[in-house]
Amino acid sequence: MALHGEALAADKPRLARLKLTPEQCITQTKAQSCDMQITLQWQLVHEELICIISDYGARQHWCNDSPEVDRLTLQIETHKDIHFVMISQATHKTLAKAQLTVSSVAAPQVRRRYRNPWSVF
Template sequence: MGPRNALAASNEESTLKLTPEICITGDENQACEIRIELQWRLAKNELVCILSDNNAYPKWCSESPEQHEITMNVSTLSDIHFVLVSKETNQTLAGAKLKITSTSQPQVRRRYRNPWSLF
């Protein structure tokens, strides 16, 4: 019948919510240690897995379609990107990012001019 069916499949999007989204450390060389909560809402109830781009946090998969959140302790020096995928099809459903910010500014950013001068 045409492209209408593709649009009718689902107008509700799956979402992945991360709380909190930002972790502030005192020093850029200091690991951020934080307890985070990942909550997801799905277009259709299904088993999901959560992957991250940090090897310290391997793939986690839900055992029940009724589960919609997990809590984990994280210790990291860099941002972590979490991706929610369908356990059945491995299709990406949603993503969320934990941003790490340090209160100390690196020295390099303060140097606006070259330290040498020809004149």
């Protein structure tokens, strides 16, 4: 039964698309934050006014004034993932989502034993 529902969802045409560039930020350590410029670009089947809502503290809400506006560029500084949701201003329904993923390349520190694992005594 679930497969049938998934097939219907796959056949449904997308009314909106939200693209985030870049989608990832890679840091040297977990404590290091990403300081970068991101661009959100969207495509809508029907022209309408939209809002972008995020869990980024410095910029949680943005709305466009004209349907011709199709992108938003932000300067961000974060050390955690940021979720973006595009909603319709008229209906407040979710149209599309995007996520900025923050990850580090630092390998976990391994403690080294200074004495041999075997002993004569």
